[in-house]
Amino acid sequence: MSSHVSDESARSWTAATRRQLERRLPWENLLPDRQPLWVGSWVYVFGVVTIAALVWVILSGTILALFGPQWWHLSRAGRFFNSLHFWSVQVFFVFMVLHLWGQYFMASWREGRAPTWMVGVVTFAVSIVAAFTGYLSQQNFDAQWIAVNAKDAVNSTGVGGFFNVLNFGQMYGLHVMLLPIGITLLVVLHIMQVRMKGVVPPLEENGKPTARQRKLNGK
Amino acid sequence: MDQPAGYLHWGFILISYPNLILIGIMIVLFIAALLLPFPGHASDGRERKS
Numbered sequence: 001m002s003s004h005v006s007d008e009s010a011r012s013w014t015a016a017t018r019r020q021l022e023r024r025l026p027w028e029n030l031l032p033d034r035q036p037l038w039v040g041s042w043v044y045v046f047g048v049v050t051i052a053a054l055v056w057v058i059l060s061g062t063i064l065a066l067f068g069p070q071w072w073h074l075s076r077a078g079r080f081f082n083s084l085h086f087w088s089v090q091v092f093f094v095f096m097v098l099h100l101w102g103q104y105f106m107a108s109w110r111e112g113r114a115p116t117w118m119v120g121v122v123t124f125a126v127s128i129v130a131a132f133t134g135y136l137s138q139q140n141f142d143a144q145w146i147a148v149n150a151k152d153a154v155n156s157t158g159v160g161g162f163f164n165v166l167n168f169g170q171m172y173g174l175h176v177m178l179l180p181i182g183i184t185l186l187v188v189l190h191i192m193q194v195r196m197k198g199v200v201p202p203l204e205e206n207g208k209p210t211a212r213q214r215k216l217n218g219k
Numbered sequence: 220m221d222q223p224a225g226y227l228h229w230g231f232i233l234i235s236y237p238n239l240i241l242i243g244i245m246i247v248l249f250i251a252a253l254l255l256p257f258p259g260h261a262s263d264g265r266e267r268k269s
Contacts, residue, residue, distance in 0.1 A: 042252035042258075096239070098249055 029195050038202050043106075046099035053095060054187060056088035058180060065176050068141040077097035089131060096124060108200045116193040123186040130183060136165055147171075 072078040109117040150165045227231040
């Protein structure tokens with residue numbers, strides 16, 4: 001009987017997933033309290049600031065969605081949260097691009113980290129669509145101006161039939177529901193991938209340690 | 220604030236001054252992050268607490 005259960009467990013996708021996670025993402029990787037010495041650089045802070053900005057984007061966006069356009073245009077508190085949402089998006093994009101530059105120049109796709117890089121690229125692309133639908137959801141003349149101009153660009157790509165920038169309900173629904181969920185899931189996946197593979201080590205100069213690595217090693 | 224932004228037009232490059240200033244700030248931030256020492260950076264071990 002017990003061997004029968006064991007056979008079933010061996011074929012179960014739940015058990016296979018559990019074994020994969022136990023092997024590739026042990027607790028000490030998921031929640032590490034130590035990092036390699038090279039992580040002690042401001043360049044590694046860019047990604048964390050991007051995540052912090054995303055938290056502010058989601059919190060301020062949730063409040064805006066709760067109270068609605070009249071509130072965010074006419075009341076003092078609404079204007080404050082509208083600005084908070086706008087500026088946290090600016091910080092999110094600025095630091096995401098700085099994070100991209102940092103990872104590009106240290107070739108962070110090395111040593112099996114290409115999927116991590118690609119998920120980052122997809123997150124960037126989805127974030128641009130989220131920001132675009134956000135500009136269309138402002139409920140002001142700026143949003144109308146952007147929508148009327150963008151419709152020609154979007155229609156020229158052939159996706160205008162199911163992505164209608166003049167349809168406020170569709171743009172607002174995408175902006176407050178599907179795209180934030182997508183970005184959050186992608187960011188969680190991105191962090192899990194970094195936790196699985198570890199932070200990429202610094203580049204070497206023609207196979208030799210860099211000046212920074214020699215300094216860190218005390219040589 | 221209700222006026223359109225000024226633009227730099229240099230050959231084929233056309234960019235608004237606010238965007239140009241923002242890109243300049245980002246480059247300065249990036250170089251500063253490479254050069255500035257990280258606080259609590261110990262050099263006596265291979266690992267640091269996160």
